[in-house]
Amino acid sequence: AFRSGADRVINTLPNGYDTMLGKLFDQGEQLSIGQWQKIALARAFLRDSQVIVLDEPTSAMDPKAEYEVFQKFRQLIKDQAAILISHRLSTVKMADRIYVMDKGSITESGTHQELMQLGGTYAYLFETQAENYR
DSSP: OOOHHHHHHHTSSSGGGGGOOOTTTTTTTOOOOHHHHHHHHHHHHHSSOEEEEESSTTTOOHHHHHHHHHHHHHHHTOOOOEEOOOOHHHHHTTTTTTTEEEEEEEEEEHHHHHHHHTSHHHHHHHHHHHHHHH
16 A cells, blocks of 8 residues: 555545445545555556556546656556556556557557657647647
């Protein structure tokens, strides 16, 4: 829980790790979407699997929380392979290999640098997103 940031969520709950989560339970605590994502990441990293698939794992987190999660990401996956699905290209940028898909087919693949040099879809989308931060 500590490595995914979920411990900060859990420590604010009335019964800590013993708190029932979800409004379906009597006295269950409802979490924000970002808090649920941190809990889900902690659960995913507990499993001893060879491959972990993360689909938009930080989409509801604020930029600071997202940054903290991905700073620890490589430590969290250890010897696992990770497939990260994301539309946030600042997140994707750190991947060892990036695959761009269009209509169900892989249209580009490479590192961030390779795809930027290629000047294709990835570069266009990355620059479009980056423009919002300039």
